[in-house]
Amino acid sequence: MERKQGLQVGVIGLGSMGFGMAGSLLRAGHSVTGCDVHPEPARALAAAGGRAASKPAEAAAEADIVVVVVVNAAQTETVLFGPDGAAAAMKPGAVIIASATMAPDIARGLAARAAALGLLYLDAPISGGAAKAAQGELTIMASGSPEAFSRARPALDAMAAKVYELGDEAGVGAAFKVVNQLLAGVHIAAACEAVTFAKRLGLDLDKVYEVITGSAGNSWMFENRVPHILEGDYTPRSAVDIFTKDLGIVSDIGRAEKFPLPIAATALQMFLMTAAAGMGRDDDASVARLIAQITGLDLPKKAR
């Protein structure tokens, strides 16, 4: 197989998602420079064949593509436009792929600031979790100009199994992700409520998992998260705090738009209670542990 000419790619944010995406870019033959607030993951990236940068500007200086995989809108703004930010260091015509979940109007604002510097911007939230990130099999919900898509394409292909092209300006990708997170968060909280309720009713939880995943009550999240409860394993694959954040974004937009979101609001409160009880950094299925604590239920414990 002919090796394609690799691009220079900067990856800012090397958490469980960003580190996996950087690895996928390396495997696809690109030169990857990574940067994180913690030094360890950048060193690990260097050991894997990439390069470590200490600041966003340094990761972005020679890049054709800069992928931003930080936690939220505020961090995205800081790493792009703050001190030592990436944007001012980028070559004209280079493209920013911004993957944090954020409100659509904030995505539009960031895209406008990038455009003012002669940069392209792809509003490109991701879905799929750390395992899919490491495998280069994410789902990306993207919007931006055809030129931004075109320049970003080699990186998108390396990182994603599926790229939805949702519109020609920033904000649309963000809005799709927000709608997805509304459902994802509600379904996790509902799964935790249903499984603990089933336990209170005296049901065999393994059987509950079997029956519900074969019935009309199933959801992607029920199928994916309930095994964590059955195994008593709350090692964070995705943390409670991700959903206090994402359902917080949903809630903020609902208030700004005067749009009532009663189910999402209730789910947000369940994640907030779980975080308040000290489990914010644990797996998001910890909502079930919170309910068990409150109600005195014995859920399965992790085998040692």
Add this chain to the structure above:
Amino acid sequence: MERKQGLQVGVIGLGSMGFGMAGSLLRAGHSVTGCDVHPEPARALAAAGGRAASKPAEAAAEADIVVVVVVNAAQTETVLFGPDGAAAAMKPGAVIIASATMAPDIARGLAARAAALGLLYLDAPISGGAAKAAQGELTIMASGSPEAFSRARPALDAMAAKVYELGDEAGVGAAFKVVNQLLAGVHIAAACEAVTFAKRLGLDLDKVYEVITGSAGNSWMFENRVPHILEGDYTPRSAVDIFTKDLGIVSDIGRAEKFPLPIAATALQMFLMTAAAGMGRDDDASVARLIAQITGLDLPKKAR
């Protein structure tokens, strides 16, 4: 193929589910006598090769198996143990298959009353909707004695693609169904909330359906019900009032057990609001129409 010796089966309740189940029993070679509060469906059953009875006792008199497919626990009690009820007319050792969604303790009580008359009782709630009922491809969540399962088997096989055997006494099947309905109801209400929110955000709803059904925000109900919204078709496949009833049962059990169910409680309120606005008999995706009415959104209208 050798024709098996058919059994005598009474079907009490010939609504969209019961009529389909009666048809499946006929196709399997059983003799079916049907009964409903309305005369038309029993006549239609007679025209299709069954027999019409005017009272539960008449449908049950010669039956080996009596399938009860009425709306709720109260109707189940009435058709079994009320005036002209089925139970007193049944042969000793005959089996009742009770399919209405109800609280587990009520199912246990009905089973005990049946046992006192020398009858077998299978607690056997159904899932799958009218189309699967007509095709003999329901899911049945059943519990009861091995003898009850054994006697009921020919009817179960005729009506269901999948029979879960969940325990050896009544109440367990009911509890599984209640847990399934908690999730199903929450997922419908959440789908309606998410789709209307997406509309407010200016998104293309067909694209939302495509993206979400391929993403972590998907649920069985999202996939099944959102097309009703996209087509603007609220002809009831399953009605809002089914979920005011079933989430009402969930809520009653939660209160009796002192078990908090905040997500289910919120979903119940959404169905109650939709019913209060005059849409109780319309398709359960009408929660989206309620939200659209409240917020002034234009959802798709049905093509004529």
